[in-house]
Amino acid sequence: MGEKKFIQYITAGLFSNNNVLVKPGADDAACVKVGNETVVLTTDIMFLSTHFPVQMTFEQIGRKITIANLSDLAAMGSLPISFLAAFGLPSTYEFRDFKRIISGINSTCREYNIPFVGGDTKKAKELTISGIAVGTMQNADILKRSNSREGDIIAVTGNIGSAACGMLGLLKNEKVPRKILNAFLHPTARIREGRIVAESKIKAAGMDITDGLLYSVSEISSASNVRIDIELDKIPVDTYVRKFARGHGIPIEQILNIGEDYELLLSADSKHFEKLQDKIKNAGGNIHPIGNVRKGKGIYLNKKKINPNGYDAFKTRF
Amino acid sequence: MGEKKFIQYITAGLFSNNNVLVKPGADDAACVKVGNETVVLTTDIMFLSTHFPVQMTFEQIGRKITIANLSDLAAMGSLPISFLAAFGLPSTYEFRDFKRIISGINSTCREYNIPFVGGDTKKAKELTISGIAVGTMQNADILKRSNSREGDIIAVTGNIGSAACGMLGLLKNEKVPRKILNAFLHPTARIREGRIVAESKIKAAGMDITDGLLYSVSEISSASNVRIDIELDKIPVDTYVRKFARGHGIPIEQILNIGEDYELLLSADSKHFEKLQDKIKNAGGNIHPIGNVRKGKGIYLNKKKINPNGYDAFKTRF
Numbered sequence: 001m002g003e004k005k006f007i008q009y010i011t012a013g014l015f016s017n018n019n020v021l022v023k024p025g026a027d028d029a030a031c032v033k034v035g036n037e038t039v040v041l042t043t044d045i046m047f048l049s050t051h052f053p054v055q056m057t058f059e060q061i062g063r064k065i066t067i068a069n070l071s072d073l074a075a076m077g078s079l080p081i082s083f084l085a086a087f088g089l090p091s092t093y094e095f096r097d098f099k100r101i102i103s104g105i106n107s108t109c110r111e112y113n114i115p116f117v118g119g120d121t122k123k124a125k126e127l128t129i130s131g132i133a134v135g136t137m138q139n140a141d142i143l144k145r146s147n148s149r150e151g152d153i154i155a156v157t158g159n160i161g162s163a164a165c166g167m168l169g170l171l172k173n174e175k176v177p178r179k180i181l182n183a184f185l186h187p188t189a190r191i192r193e194g195r196i197v198a199e200s201k202i203k204a205a206g207m208d209i210t211d212g213l214l215y216s217v218s219e220i221s222s223a224s225n226v227r228i229d230i231e232l233d234k235i236p237v238d239t240y241v242r243k244f245a246r247g248h249g250i251p252i253e254q255i256l257n258i259g260e261d262y263e264l265l266l267s268a269d270s271k272h273f274e275k276l277q278d279k280i281k282n283a284g285g286n287i288h289p290i291g292n293v294r295k296g297k298g299i300y301l302n303k304k305k306i307n308p309n310g311y312d313a314f315k316t317r318f
Numbered sequence: 319m320g321e322k323k324f325i326q327y328i329t330a331g332l333f334s335n336n337n338v339l340v341k342p343g344a345d346d347a348a349c350v351k352v353g354n355e356t357v358v359l360t361t362d363i364m365f366l367s368t369h370f371p372v373q374m375t376f377e378q379i380g381r382k383i384t385i386a387n388l389s390d391l392a393a394m395g396s397l398p399i400s401f402l403a404a405f406g407l408p409s410t411y412e413f414r415d416f417k418r419i420i421s422g423i424n425s426t427c428r429e430y431n432i433p434f435v436g437g438d439t440k441k442a443k444e445l446t447i448s449g450i451a452v453g454t455m456q457n458a459d460i461l462k463r464s465n466s467r468e469g470d471i472i473a474v475t476g477n478i479g480s481a482a483c484g485m486l487g488l489l490k491n492e493k494v495p496r497k498i499l500n501a502f503l504h505p506t507a508r509i510r511e512g513r514i515v516a517e518s519k520i521k522a523a524g525m526d527i528t529d530g531l532l533y534s535v536s537e538i539s540s541a542s543n544v545r546i547d548i549e550l551d552k553i554p555v556d557t558y559v560r561k562f563a564r565g566h567g568i569p570i571e572q573i574l575n576i577g578e579d580y581e582l583l584l585s586a587d588s589k590h591f592e593k594l595q596d597k598i599k600n601a602g603g604n605i606h607p608i609g610n611v612r613k614g615k616g617i618y619l620n621k622k623k624i625n626p627n628g629y630d631a632f633k634t635r636f
Contacts, residue, residue, distance in 0.1 A: 007439070009417075013424070015433060016433045030436035034454055039357060041452060043404045081352060084359055086362070086363035102332075118342045118347070118359065122365060
């Protein structure tokens with residue numbers, strides 16, 4: 001069973017009420033009405049054996065779990081207000097190593113101005129970190145996956161494929177440039193970009209692309225019931241990544257669909273797009289149009305219909 | 319290093335701001351101001367090898383992780399509004415078993431009227447469940463551990479030691495009555511009792527006693543800088559539990575300090591106590607006075623100073 005089907009199956013019939021604003025499993029994070037506020041909730045759990053290659057430092061492990069959670073809030077257009085983390089620690093674990101993970105989380109929280117408010121620690125067979133990010137949605141519209149409409153422009157917030165290339169470089173023990181390595185080892189969450197789009201109140205769609213670009217495009221296409229056309233040449237890809245793909249005989253589409261990039265995929269009305277682009281650029285960010293939304297179904301790469309198979313959480317990786 | 323010292327050490331220097339209403343590690347849950355609301359956040363992570371004895375059904379595992387988290391909200395006096403769960407699943411895991419865990423969580427959420435809004439699933443070496451409960455504090459005062467004052471009455475919300483006795487019965491493979499077994503296998507969170515105390519606005523202290531009664535008394539005593547006197551005979555203990563302790567030559571204090579009871583320990587002004595007791599009884603709950611708060615330090619059992627050593631998360635249990 002693929003991850004998507006699996007999630008659909010387990011989220012069917014979960015207890016809910018009128019305060020729940022998005023269906024479980026349907027978006028990057030849960031949204032719950034609390035008085036006049038909308039609280040956005042997400043959790044991302046990671047295990048040493050599947051998520052952290054040996055080359056990662058403990059500080060980088062702490063950063064990764066934090067960014068993975070913040071990126072889910074960014075994808076909703078939410079402003080983060082709290083971070084929590086629950087840990088499973090093997091009995092052989094060195095306390096100083098654990099302190100370095102905490103320090104990696106804490107410095108990321110400081111960088112994003114988000115209080116690190118609590119957590120839990122227990123004994124476990126392998127190093128386990130469950131991160132929890134909490135945000136709000138004041139003066140903003142939720143960037144639901146189902147908000148994409150005919151006439152929208154599809155865009156991404158930065159280079160795609162760099163993180164995957166950095167990861168492959170590490171796994172193949174190849175020297176890759178620092179900026180490529182850092183896309184994987186020292187990622188960034190696009191909180192600012194998500195906020196600007198959500199605050200523009202143009203009913204945009206958003207999702208992060210950590211599970212692969214084409215997978216995310218397909219998610220927005222099926223949730224919104226629209227056809228999405230992507231132009232391969234418009235996708236921003238670092239020159240080194242193109243060279244790396246060629247050198248290893250890997251089609252560039254495959255690199256773009258590995259995931260690990262904490263960039264946002266956005267869909268916004270073409271009439272408002274230029275203004276949005278200006279706002280994001282003025283705030284020091286980036287947004288690159290890569291395609292269009294049409295009436296119909298499915299996703300098309302250079303006018304050819306494709307069937308994307310994103311990263312599946314149930315495949316072993318490291 | 320004991321759990322308490324460990325938590326103090328890792329929570330020192332965590333990034334914070336003025337919206338954070340309780341210090342990390344200082345209470346059962348985190349409290350964060352969001353607009354006019356107070357949002358209460360807690361996470362409790364559990365692993366098959368340390369938290370779930372083989373006799374537990376998958377539904378009971380689901381219930382336990384949910385109640386453990388709800389109990390932390392109850393201890394703050396919070397009204398739960400959302401539950402999330404992140405899972406680590408071994409590749410050998412049967413999907414139908416996982417569905418039964420989800421069903422155990424979902425039926426507990428339904429019982430407490432709390433939407434189950436989302437989560438995460440990943441591959442892991444052992445079954446892992448990270449629960450997250452989110453609550454609010456409308457019209458209520460946080461039941462901080464530091465709120466206990468000279469003149470307060472110390473009370474508990476139900477029988478103590480039953481869950482520990484049920485657990486020991488299971489581990490020793492002994493037949494114990496169903497109600498004792500259920501205190502361990504089918505626990506209850508004292509949301510209603512916590513809410514009534516918090517809504518009374520008498521600046522009461524609260525904590526759950528899952529880590530042992532005397533440990534919790536000691537926590538409130540040191541956080542509030544008061545002396546607490548407990549009378550052993552006043553502690554409500556099931557007749558069977560007393561018999562079990564005698565039969566196994568275990569001092570009753572030891573049974574009371576094993577923990578696992580999701581009851582609340584409360585400290586409230588003696589002037590208001592009777593009224594509080596009436597309200598809780600009228601709502602179908604219980605509250606039993608077990609001692610008093612005085613000027614000074616330390617905790618006293620039958621007028622004798624004691625040094626409680628609560629359950630330590632870093633000891634192996636099953």
